[in-house]
Amino acid sequence: MLVNATRPAGLGQSGFDLETKASYNVGLDVSVLRNRVDFTAEYYKANTNGLLLSVNIPSVSGFDTRIENIGEVENSGLELALSTRNFVGNFQCGPAMNMSFNRNKVLALGGSAKDFIDGTGTRNIVGQPLSRFYQRVTDGIFNTQAEIDAHVPQDNNPKPGDRRFKDVNGDGKVDNNDRDFVGNPNPDFTFGITNTFSFKGFELNVLMSGSYGNDIYYNTLFAASNLNGNINNNGIVRNRWRSADNPGDGNIPKALFGFSTLPDVGSDFYVFDGSYLRVSNVTLAYTVPVNWISKARLSNARLYLSGQNLATFTRYPGFDPENAIGGGSLSFGFDNGLYPAAKTFTLGCNLTF
């Protein structure tokens, strides 16, 4: 017999407050050459106070997390934009570019906390940038049992062919305390470049965007190169360790059959440079001359062909350095295999009657 019941859904909240953001901007707008060149520079500093963050609490309370106003984060930076208009007879072009340099810093983590290690593999320290990756540090592959014996005891029961990790804190053993800052998902700068060319009725718009200097933690690779079953694995496993005489490229551990060792753990092996330049949009359009279409009672007809995500230049080996990055406010920069952005082509026309 079905009955209705109620159960606590979360730890009680009181004293919930709004996040507040105080920012000040200083900017400069300059136009020269009879408005043919516009330049904008803006410096901003924004403090977000009372960041609503999910904080881990002991599950003896019945719950794992609670949302609290615990954080203070500072975002400061410089935004530059430059746009131009040029005319040469019937030909116009207007390249424009913007660049944004953002630096964030954790100012407070709530209460007296100075340090917050997140289970996904990031660590936030007051005074440091947000969400830096905090993982184990690899040191090649154990080739022989002698190498294992020469190394400090490692907590995942290694055999020849398994990864070697560094004893970061120097305590004579390798365990979860031997992690270090191995990457920063915050970019040095992001940018966009557009150009619009027009000639007679034709118009060509090109938009490119990109990011430089950010790291990505390639979590999908971690899941798909574990060599511990009969699932599909990433192609890098072709270079895995097979024996002391055939160690592959020295970076990929051996395949596991059955369950001889516990599987690989997160490490700096999966941190990659996520800088990219993407041709986001190219649109070629033709506006039909009015006298051609007036007979058809059209006042405007524009045909266009546009393409999205036409090309991406990056060294990042994952699917998509721009769209595949998930995470939360204190922990981001993880590629969990979100479906990459598709290259699309659109052919269309706008008709105004």
Place this chain on the structure above:
Amino acid sequence: MQKIATLLLVLLVVILPAGCGKEFLELAPLDQGSVNLSFKNPEDANRAVLGIYDAAQQGMTDLALLTERTTDNATSQASVGLNNAGGNIRELIFYQFTSENAYMRNAWNNHYAGIAAANQVVDRIEGISFANETLKAQYIGEAKFLRAYFYFNLVRFFGAIPVSLAEIKDPAQAFALPRTPEAEVYEVISQDLADAITKLPLAHNATHLGRATQGAAKALLAKVYLTGKKPALALPLLRELTTAPYTYRLMANYPDVFSADNTPESIFEIQFLSGLTTQEGNSLVTFFMSNDATVGRDIYGAGYVGANGGGLVVATNDLYNNYTAADARRSFNFLVYRSNAERANLNLVRKYHRLPATGLGGSDDNVIILRYADVLLMLAEAINETNQGPTPEAYEAVDKVRLRAKIPALARDLTYESFKTQLLEERRLELAFEFHRWFDLKRFGKLVEVLKAKGYPIQPFHTLFPVPRSQVDINPANITQNPGYN
């Protein structure tokens, strides 16, 4: 004129928001009840108590893995090794538990969620005025019974555990809880159950069948005493359960215990109800099923479209072969495949079997936590321990269970040690896959000995599971890890 109008408009826009104040922006969500508003009348209390039962329904497959798969009762299908089964089952297969194990973490979290629900009821029900004081006492008794059940599982799994008997309202309270030593935890559990015994009724009417009863509290307390090495305290409780006013009895046939809910043999069951819309069905049936798609159709017919188990938990040949051919329990508990090419030598657990023909929506089977056969075997155990040897009363109790299983009575020639070994075996066969084996082996002090003899790479520290790593990481000052794990 225009200028004045504009000025006024501007002033209005600027002043109005400033005058509103922050209260204007403080809104309450419309879709969730606030706990401060929801403990006002007896109906609210009832719903909250039922919520604790809901918490008890969670994590059945984790319990199956932690109490059966970790023992000689269960193994995994061979193909589990080749599929990407994941580190969790691998840890159980190779007896290499780590603090990241998801089953142990789930058990920890689910049980504490239940405790939080129970604490909330016990604390807040005081403020509600009841016309019927007996009902109020009953609700408190139910909450305490379930709280004791949750703590009992936790202390047996993890050893010293944080204990809170009050609702935790602030994370700081949770952070402050240290790991209370086992002996004290058992004290807390015993007190909760002793109080529950005074508050719970003998039985419930049909509408409330399934709720905790006085007999359930006594049976659980007896088990707590036996686990805590106080058999003398368990003995009177168990004897009381065998006589009036309690009407528990063994069903005439073993299958009858599991073919209906809340039978006369059942003392406490976790209730489930099948059907797509309710999502209150029991997932154990499909969990115990092979990971082969056709098995479901073999058993339930061509209309079966439900899930298959992962093959993570199937019965061992060791267990199957320990039943004699005449034992009525053997054919009932298992579905075996012997010569089928894909599934050679497979023993599927079929004790829970009341799945709809489509296999969707879970099964109707309740999970039996306490039943009369368990009480009889516990009675024999208590007698053996207090008397340092079996008595006729002890033999008779065991024989009742054996004769019901259609196997002969015991020969009256056992010593304390051999009777104890026999009891362990009786419990294994009678209560297979009812979440007893690991607890029984541990209580009898034979977990490491028995499993090591059967070739398991078990170490002495495996008598406790590791505390979930996340809990140690969050609160390292108070939560230390169990020895042998990091």
